[in-house]
Amino acid sequence: MTIATQESETIAQNEPSSVGMATQRQLIWTKFTEHKLALASLVVIGLIYLVGIFCEFVAPRSPEHYDSAYTMLAPQPLKLWYTDDAGQTQFGLHVTGFSSQRDPNTLRRIFAPDESVIIPVSFFVQGQDYKLFNLIPANIHLIGAVDPSQPFYLLGADRLGRDVLSRVVYGTRISTSIGLIGVAISLVLGVILGGISGYFGGWVDNFIQRVIEFIMSVPTIPLWMGLAAAIPVTWSPIMVYLIITMIISLIGWTSLAREVRGRFMSWRNEPFVVAARLDGTSQMTIIGRHLVPGFVSHIIASVTLAIPAMIIAETSLSFLGIGLRPPAVSWGVLLQEAQNIRSLAEAPWLLTPGVLVIITVLALNFLGDGLRDAADPYT
Amino acid sequence: MSDKPLLSIRDLQVQFALREGTIRAVDGVDLDAHSGKTLCIVGESGSGKSMLARSLLQIVASPGRVTGGEILFTRPGQPTVDIARLDPTGKPIRAVRGRDIAMIFQEPMNSLSPIHSVGDQLVEKILLHHRIGKAAAIDRAVNALDKVGIPNPRQRLNSYPFELSGGMRQRVMIAMALACEPALLIADEPTTALDVTTQANILDLIADLQRELGMGVVFITHDLGVVAEIADEVAVVYLGRVVERGPVEEIFYNPQHPYTLALLSSIPKLGARRARGQRLRAIEGMVPHPLNRPKGCPFNTRCAEARAGLCDQVDPRNLELAPGHFAACHMRDPAIVGDAVGVSA
Amino acid sequence: MNVQPTLNAAPGPELLMRVKDLKVHFPIKRGILKRTVGHVRAVDGISLDIRAGETLSIVGESGCGKTTLGQALVRVLEPTNGSIDYFGKDQTGTDIAHLGETELRPYRSDIRMIFQDPFASLNARRRVIDIIGESMRNFGVRDERELESQVAALLRKVGLRPEYMNRFPYAFSGGERQRIGIARALAVHPRLVVADECVSALDVSIQAQTLNLMQDLQEEFALTYVFISHDLSVVEYISDRVAVMYAGRVVELSDTEQLFAAPRHPYTAALLAAVPRPDPRSARAKRPARLKGEVADPANRPTGCAFHPRCPYATDRCEAEDPQLRSVGSSLVACHHAEELMLKGVTVDAA
Incomplete structure (x- = not known):
């Protein structure tokens, strides 16, 4: 119930300070903000x-998307600077590729980072189609490889080659x-x-x-x-x-x-x-x-x-x-x-x-x- | 008055460093307590009287601490210690607490452990300060309970605090405080939570024990009636300062500070029946918030005699108006009001 | 619930409330099955008249039942037994002792209460205008502008600035809060105000302001006060008549002058003797006899006169026979020996 007649407004204006007029909610907030850890x-x-x-938007891919070529791939760190083919240092968000080979004894795939393969990364890229909240069709992702077909595993991949970050x-x-x-x-x-x-x-x-x-x-x-x-x-x-x-x-x-x-x-x-x-x-x-x-x-x-x-x-x-x-x-x-x-x-x-x-x-x-x-x- | 006071407080400062500012809970207090005498510290809530009492044992709760001044404690035949200089958690202060200076509080239930019997607590305390055997300590505990007038003291040793009434608990607290025969007892509103008839008994008890043990008593209270009954010396505190102090008869029959005068006239006096329509003389206004201390004399905002430009600007000095009778008021200062000392405007 | 006018006693023109044989018992429950093992007889058969315009004080030590009596009078509690006849403006008596909440509603605006604790009795989450205005809203003030001007007038009356009405209680000191509490009690033009220890939480200087205020308001609004207190000095100052309670009963009821000058009940005399007086010379002149023992347990009342275990004058008769409240001189006393005892009161010997 609020009482906001003109009279009370004029009184409020005449009051030099608003001592004691803070509502409980304001007081709680003031006290809460003193608690820095809680605020963080x-x-x-x-x-x-x-x-x-907004998980569909934040995730680079669908959680079910798998690629047997990249099983158990280690996380690819995001990098900013790279040397282009002409030997020039360039600026641009990217991850680097890798070469893979099979361990002859265990037949397990071993990935070695390959600094020469540059996979450009960008925010708000077009990628896989999804339905936001299962309703709105869209294909913009918060972050992803500019070319969706290239590997982009910020947190690595699992044993089926699914993107851990997306999952x-x-x-x-x-x-x-x-x-x-x-x-x-x-x-x-x-x-x-x-x-x-x-x-x-x-x-x-x-x-x-x-x-x-x-x-x-x-x-x-x-x-x-x-x-x-x-x-x-x-x-x-x-x-x-x-x-x-x-x-x-x-x-x-x-x-x-x-x-x-x-x-x-x-x-x-x-x-x-x-x-x-x-x-x-x-x-x-x-x-x-x-x-x-x-x-x-x-x-x-x-x-x-x-x-x-x-x-x-x-x-x-x-x-x-x-x-x-x-x-x-x-x-x-x-x-x-x-x-x-x-x-x-x-x-x-x-x-x-x-x-x-x-x-x-x-x-x-x-x-x-x-x-x-x-x-x-x-x- | 004996030559050397048991406890001599000079320019004591207790401050609380809060986020909103510093509260000067005790602001330059001078007091003396003597063996065998009772010093009453009287004031309203927020006057800092409890902080003053706690600072005497260095038990001011954080964030408050003693920031200046001295508390000289002299037990007969022993060197003087300055309690204000002692580390609040150190060994020397712990030797003083409980053994040399004992303290009792308003709510005895909070100071007694609910899960130990009265006897256990009493014996533990005695053993802590004295190198005697357990049997001797129990005898001493029985003795202490007997002294404070608890019937069947030996059986009572096995009682738990919740089994006792408020008055009995306060008696147990007094027994504990006095078990080590302290030189000084600090009593912080020990009878405020009690009924008048119980209060009368406890006050009598403290007076009897004081006479018997010859200890000094510092008694904190807001009740001027209690002061009149037990005090030898009285200190009136307001916003952390002693505005007036002196012998009890001087304070009650020749009060000088306007605050003391106002306090005395604002209480209804038993037996002085009012005529219809007669009113109490109330003190105007409220005690200022400790963060908002007025400049100059702390009482100037409520004082009927305050002189603008003086009382609200300059701290009054502490004047000795009669032997042992001090007041801090410009309007009683011969240098300011000439010879008209004691005549109120 | 019986809503019937009491016709047996024709009310005098000044009678406001007649309490008859009022009892409030609380069951003591023990164990998992919560079986009743006994009763705390907090109020155990009290009869008294409250006259219009007077201040009737109820005094006694903690546990004597004075607070319970006050709560029964304003019907926060339903009495176990007895009647409370309230004589409204039309002078017809209604027994409100056993009315339900809805039937009580008309009387809620006539009979009000001032609480002891100025902190706990104000809802910290509501503004002053809502606290004071709550009863106004409940009893007919619909227009918010009208409410506001009435609250402003009340605040002025109790010595607070009307601009403060939009503040929350935490912004006020104890004395100011008690003024808000008084304003709330007076908001709907009551006739009877029960004040339960309403100044005992306040400092002496604030206490004096509050007592003065209460007296002014009594004169202005022709209020009747039931003033519950343990502080005899305050009681002597404010009351016209005083009822002294012990173990759930009134042991003495008399005019203030009479009670303080010449108490008839040994308990009253002992209470008076125990009050510390702000006068060092008379306080030290002689130490009066003190009461021994503890206050009687209302769950376990002593036989005969409840005061006999502590009474210096007790005889075998006191132990066996329960004294009834009877007229002795101009007082009502419940003591077998009221006539013989020459008890000392307090006299005006203060300067």
């Missing part, structure tokens, strides 16, 4: 989610969105059940709390494994994705429900709530206008802290081979493919998704910490 994490998380949203970028969409959707489901369950528990109290509260305790006491990995194993192999990747998300959030809601219940209980008898009751405000208005706005910031903070748990859960399940399965691409699926000593020794670039998981989880945790500290700006 916010940027990192923002970038990661942008990549996830990681596509994996970002699934892995990060599982976190979001999972948390959304947890949030709905948590707020409703926690709210009921905290508001009504009594035996309802008792019952819900015992259920939460029961769910929390069940060992998670075996439960997930059992549930995931029950998914029919014939189901489409989309269905599996949805089911996995639900399985994960089934456990995630409990801690959120406790948080909400605790807030409800401790605030129900706060003097300012009692005061609102005495002001003749109805129960629903008290909940909506006094209680909920008070803990939205806290909920946002705990939700931020819950997302990494979801991402880890998805990664672990997929890594164990009981979560998402190829052809779906997630960080866990990618890591599962890197699950042998050979890749560790010879193709460490296949572990890039693992690095990303760590960065994302850390950044989300820092962000959540920052939000939690800022959630109560009055202290």
Whole structure:
């Protein structure tokens, strides 16, 4: 409810300073920005989610595109300067080619960098066709070789010659969105059940709390494994994705429900709530206008802290081979493919998704910490 | 008054370096505490009285610290130590804390460990400072509880703090503070959270123990009634400064500083029944924010006698108006108001 | 819920509220099954009249039930037993003790409360205008311009600048917040204001300002105050009548003059003797006898007179027989020996 009559505007103009006029949101933001690590994490998380949203555009190729000529190709570093055929030093974004030969003993292909082969690279190049968000046909990619037929593997290739960068970028969409959707489901369950528990109290509260305790006491990995194993192999990747998300959030809601219940209980008898009751405000208005706005910031903070748990859960399940399965691409699926000593020794670039998981989880945790500290700006 | 004070504070400064600026919580305080006497430090919230008390043991919470001045502590027969120079985490200060100078706080529940019995905590403290056997330490603990008037002290050793009432907990705190027979007791609003009847008992207890042990007491409070009951000397603090100090009778019956005068007239006095329509004389305005200290005399923004161009510009000097009675006010300064000292405008 | 006018006692012209045999008991629950193992009898049978225009103080130590009584009077709590007859502007009494939230609504604007904690009682997320204006909105002010001018007028009345109405509570000091709390209580022209320890969190100089303000407002708006406090000096200053509570009951109810000059109940006398007085000479003249023991536990009331374990005058009768509140002189006292005791009050010996 905003009151912006002319009178209040003139008063605001006469006021020399705006002391005490900052809204809660402004205060939270001011306090949040003091937390430099959280601020940096916010940027990192923002970038990661942008990549996830626009993965078709960011990825140089489709994740399924393979080229048996380039299996297990090492990452090609981006370079700026090269010497052209005339011996002149030229400036231009490029990667260099390589020559390949077979090891006569192991029959494995060995790539040797060949500085003379220049593959020009550019931003916003035309490449493979794709449909953005599965809807809009397009063929512009953020980065790629000017000639799409030439090899361009910034993060190397896997054992089928697929571009690791493209696969990681596509994996970002699934892995990060599982976190979001999972948390959304947890949030709905948590707020409703926690709210009921905290508001009504009594035996309802008792019952819900015992259920939460029961769910929390069940060992998670075996439960997930059992549930995931029950998914029919014939189901489409989309269905599996949805089911996995639900399985994960089934456990995630409990801690959120406790948080909400605790807030409800401790605030129900706060003097300012009692005061609102005495002001003749109805129960629903008290909940909506006094209680909920008070803990939205806290909920946002705990939700931020819950997302990494979801991402880890998805990664672990997929890594164990009981979560998402190829052809779906997630960080866990990618890591599962890197699950042998050979890749560790010879193709460490296949572990890039693992690095990303760590960065994302850390950044989300820092962000959540920052939000939690800022959630109560009055202290 | 004995020749050498137990504790002599000179020009003490305690500052908090915050992002928004530096808060001068204690700003050039001079005080003396004597053995067997009670010094009351009285002030409103935000006056820095608690910081002053904490700085005496170097337990000011970060980011605050003692930035200047001296706190000379002289235990009879021992060399003088300057507590302000000691490292807050070092060994010398730890020897002073608890053994030579003990402290009790407003909320005893926060200073007692909830998971150890009263006896364990008391015995541990005694063993920390004295080289005696465990049995002897237990005897001493029983003795200490007995002294503070706790019934069945030997059984009470096994009680946990939550099993005791607020008054009993404060008695246990006093027993712990006095277990090592300190030369000085610092009490920071020890009775504020208690009911009047319990408060009266605790005040009596402190007075009795003081008489028995001959220790000095520095008592921090906001309650002028408590001051009148227990103080020998009184220091009135406002925004980190002592604006007036002197013997208790001087402060109550011959107050000089306008702040002391205003404080005394703003409290409803029990027994002095109001006539219908009579009003309390309130002090105008609010205590300024410590980041927004006024220039000159800290009280000039609320003072009825303040003279523009003087009080809001120049720091008043500390005047000795009567033996041991100091006040920092331009309007009491003979050099400024001539001979009209003590006559309010 | 019985909404019936009480006809048994014809209300005097000045009667505002009649409390009869009021009880508020809280169950003590233990164990996983939350079985009730006993009751905390916070308020245990209180009867008193509140007269229009007076300031009635309720004093007592922590745990005596004074806050619970206040919460029952404004109906934050539903009493376990008893009646609270409220005499509205038309002088008909309505028992509000057991009304539901909707039936209570008309009385919410008449009976208001000022809270103890000026920090916790203001929602930090709402602007001053929304805090003060909430009850105005709920009780009929629809026009925002009108609301704003009313809030501005109220702020001026309690000594705050009207320009501050768009600020949030964190911008104000404790004393200023308590003024906002007072403005909120007065926003809908109440008749009865219950002030629960409303100055005890404030510094002495701010306390004096607030008490003066409350007196001014009482005169201007013909308010009736129920002033709950543990501070006897403040109570003596502000009240017309005083009720002393011990273990959930009123042990003495009397005019302020009478109560302070000549208390009739030993507990009242002990309370008065315990108050530290800002007068070093009289404070040191002689040490009065102190009360021994602890405040009675409302979950485990002593037999007979609840005060007998601490009372210096207690006899066997006090241990066996529960004293009823009765008239002694001009006071109401619950003590078997009220007539014989010559108790010392406090007199005007301060300079």
